[in-house]
Amino acid sequence: MKFVDEFRDPELGRALAGEILALVEPGRHYKVMEVCGGHTHSIYKYGVDDLLPANVELVHGPGCPVCVIPMGRVDDGIAIAQQEGVIFTCFGDMMRVPGSDGTLLEAKAAGADIRMVYSPLDALRIAKQNPDREVVFFAIGFETTAPSTALTLKRARAEGLTNFSCMCSHVTIVPPLRALLESPDLRLDGFIGPGHVSTIVGARPFEFIPADYGKPVAIAGFEPLDILQAIVMVLRQITEGRCEVENQYKRVVPYEGNLRALEVMAEVFELRPHFEWRGLGFISHSGLKLSEAYADLDAELRFSVPGVRVADPKACQCGEVLKGVIKPWECKVFGSACTPERPIGTCMVSSEGACAAYYNYGRFAREREVV
């Protein structure tokens, strides 16, 4: 398959693993964070970490869009969904994220009209088909998904749809990375930059990582050879005493990003002063809301929502997992009380969540178990 098979070649994989081995200094421990949940998923699906020397550790970052949504936002979504005449739409993963009193899926089972959609355009179509109902789209995701929501809101405006609105929970990737770099809990040697977010924002927003914190970055694709090559690029920078943003994913990521997407986002969204992230707390200028020009399509202004901050369950350690402080198997409830079938924390819900990746690919402890 074009663009796929050539990036899964076992021989090339072994060659890159050999390069990694040659680059690392014996006795030194290297911690490299893969920012994106898609990378975490690929690493465990393809066993990339099994090809790494023991002193190269991959630390999982906060780039899973479902995982970072706090419980209070789920409660807000359920509160809107339960209002008379509302059709509430969201991506499939969000349906199973626990709020303080259950999930959207449970609210649906209890009678709320909640529908899973593949894209915001599907939600818009539902609004056109149901002119006597209020259709709300629960928008989540990083800069990869935000342009899709923005274009849909522009379409709603252009088509004069008045029964469509958006509960905007989009987030941006740079502020949590800065928060992690400021954290005393975590010492990192470099970053595998997010591939798909970078298609939109480009590579330039990550230049602060080498400039301000002296850490190398390699933006990477999602195939096993992409990730191995990005690790080589990070380690080579360390070995050669260089520190910059490199782009391994040039077949998809232009250095300046997608200017049309950035333009439409700037028109439709504006930064919130603060946004709460699960496990990371409130981070300034890290969340998006609808701009004043689109405020009439803002579901949080159209409907009343509790807007209450809800603490995570005490047993759940998603926060530490999202910060890369602990591995999923170190969480007290991982694989016992918290499983993909009955998740307690968000990291076990989405396929991009680190806990789900570990669970689905047999990483119940430090060593792999045969499943």
Next chain:
Amino acid sequence: MTVVAVDRERGVALCSNDEGARSTVETALVEPVAPGDRLLVHAGTAIVLLTEQGDVAE
């Protein structure tokens, strides 16, 4: 996904994935597109027009 047909008036394209499943894709961010083009699609919106040569156009 591969572009099968383009509806320029609506700014969308009918696209097919590698298993043959078809869906409507928003193309505003990568226009112009033509049948046969390969797109990277996220949440129903094409975010990159892929090229046979390798690197994307800067």
